[in-house]
Amino acid sequence: MPSKPTNRIGEVYGKLTVVRISSRRSKSGNTYWWCKCTCGNEREVPSDSLSNKLRKKKNVTACKKCAHENARESIHKKNEYQEKERKKQAIQNRKLLEGKVPQKWLELPLTDAHARELGEKHFFRGIKCLNGHLSPYRINGGCLTCAKEQSKTINKHQTK
Ligand SMILES: [Zn+2]
Ligand SMILES: [Zn+2]
Structure with missing residues (x-):
């Protein structure tokens, strides 16, 4: 019972x-x-x-609509914060690169999101890619030097 x-x-x-x-x-x-x-x-x-006990996910503390909004808001806040940090980092990186890289790189947008905002295709965060290139990036495309080298090796293979 x-x-x-x-x-x-x-x-x-x-x-x-x-x-x-x-x-x-x-x-x-x-x-x-x-x-x-x-x-x-x-x-x-x-x-x-x-329950008010601290548990990982089971506790329910709002209606479905509010819980959904809370989750969306916190993701949004987190993204906003990360983007701000990325921009700050890019500005710092680029300051150190003044005179060491083409001036036009330093005039590019700072980040992927920044480039989108401005309707540009390239951006320069002043960081090296996984292959060690210091190079601008293309939105959705990654490092430009990598992209160039890739197309070169493809051509090489084709001419062999
Ligand atoms: Zn609610
Ligand atoms: Zn690269």
């Missing part, structure tokens, strides 16, 4: 407040609770996902 579930109404987990019990039960007899999100949406959550 499944035991009577503890009353959890009023408990708060992140944006969710438990408002009433659901008639739904998991296969193992776990209770589901209807929770109200601060945005007004309700979400049915299994009892064992309502």
Whole structure:
């Protein structure tokens, strides 16, 4: 016989407040609770996902819509931060390369995203590719020197 579930109404987990019990039960007899999100949406959550213990992924702390938005927002923030760091790094790298590389390289956009923003095809981060070339990159295409060498070796093979 499944035991009577503890009353959890009023408990708060992140944006969710438990408002009433659901008639739904998991296969193992776990209770589901209807929770109200601060945005007004309700979400049915299994009892064992309502916890304030630090666990990797099981905890539910918002309605589906808010959880989705949170995830999207944090990815967006992370990308924005990484892009800012990439630009900062590129500026630093390029400063050190002044006079050592063609001036026009230093006038290229700083990063892939920066090039896209400006509608340009090439950018120069002032970093070496995996093959050790210090060279501008093509958006979606990688190192320009690599690309040139590749087409050279292809020609060589063809003329052999
Ligand atoms: Zn919500
Ligand atoms: Zn290369």
